[in-house]
Amino acid sequence: MAHLLESKNIVTQIKNRLLDVRKQFDNITLVSLKIAADEATEVYVQAQKKWADSLGIEYRLKEFSPDTSFNSALQEIERLNQDRNVNGIIIHKPLPSDWDEVALFENIDVQKDIEGLNPHNLGRIFLKKPLFLPPTVLSVIRLIKAADYDLRGKNALIVGFSAILGKPLSIILADKLATVSIAHIGTYEAGKLCFYVQGADILITAVGKPHLIKGEWIKPKAMVIDVGISKVDNKLIGDVEFEQAYARASFITPVPGGVGTLTVACLFDNLLRAVGIQEGKI
Ligand code: NAD
Numbered sequence: 001m002a003h004l005l006e007s008k009n010i011v012t013q014i015k016n017r018l019l020d021v022r023k024q025f026d027n028i029t030l031v032s033l034k035i036a037a038d039e040a041t042e043v044y045v046q047a048q049k050k051w052a053d054s055l056g057i058e059y060r061l062k063e064f065s066p067d068t069s070f071n072s073a074l075q076e077i078e079r080l081n082q083d084r085n086v087n088g089i090i091i092h093k094p095l096p097s098d099w100d101e102v103a104l105f106e107n108i109d110v111q112k113d114i115e116g117l118n119p120h121n122l123g124r125i126f127l128k129k130p131l132f133l134p135p136t137v138l139s140v141i142r143l144i145k146a147a148d149y150d151l152r153g154k155n156a157l158i159v160g161f162s163a164i165l166g167k168p169l170s171i172i173l174a175d176k177l178a179t180v181s182i183a184h185i186g187t188y189e190a191g192k193l194c195f196y197v198q199g200a201d202i203l204i205t206a207v208g209k210p211h212l213i214k215g216e217w218i219k220p221k222a223m224v225i226d227v228g229i230s231k232v233d234n235k236l237i238g239d240v241e242f243e244q245a246y247a248r249a250s251f252i253t254p255v256p257g258g259v260g261t262l263t264v265a266c267l268f269d270n271l272l273r274a275v276g277i278q279e280g281k282i
Contacts, residue, residue, distance in 0.1 A: 002249035007262035081109040088114040114270040135266035151178040157200035210237040215244020224252040
């Protein structure tokens, strides 16, 4: 049976450290840009507000109207970049389908880009010199560290290849000398998902399809980190069939209570780091 890799203790440690670091600075402001109405975004916004309040940080939610133009969003980002009182900028997805997402993230000042999605910040990961890691990536790395898991020489499988998770994480795990495989919709369509999961010493999955990964596929004693979140019958469910995987794995993260809870803590860890960089203390 697996150890349950919950994040609550790591979250408490981060909170205590940030409360301490926070004392070094005066006002801190995080601006959160919301373009489209979305149920998941609402959940993230509430969690972020709660964290900001607990750390004495101003959380400014800027909601655009549905007919906002791409150029006016760019202008707003430019204004926030220039505003010395703004320390961090985040942009909630989804974005209108005809917007150039990369151009938007590219325009966030690299030192205020606490989601690490400016191409400059993503590129630095390739060079082992990240300024900010995307909070979900940071969250996965912290969970691996909390389990004291040595990646060197291990078979790591990442299911899901998005810019916020699978792509940057694959580079980081390879830098830590794991042998990394990446699976995605193409792997699934080719009927090879089971094959790759069966060979994984450590499995990280970020798809958003409930119980896509069958428990019986999990390699005995593997570590399982489930990033996926789906809502079924008003309950949050991960990508992995939990009970069956729990019986085989050495470590497994719960959903909820695993990656998601830690991600918001990592966002604020990045924000405090951003303030330190902006004030020349890092
Ligand atoms: P995305 O849509 O950008 O990427 C999904 C990936 O899954 C793609 O690479 C796609 O090829 C792959 N995929 C789709 N169907 C597949 C299948 N049947 N088999 C194998 N691969 C398949 O999504 P995203 O933004 O990376 O989010 C993925 C999941 O992670 C979602 O459930 C999201 O809610 C969750 N998420 C959680 C956190 C957190 O903090 N826990 C943060 C971000 C995202």
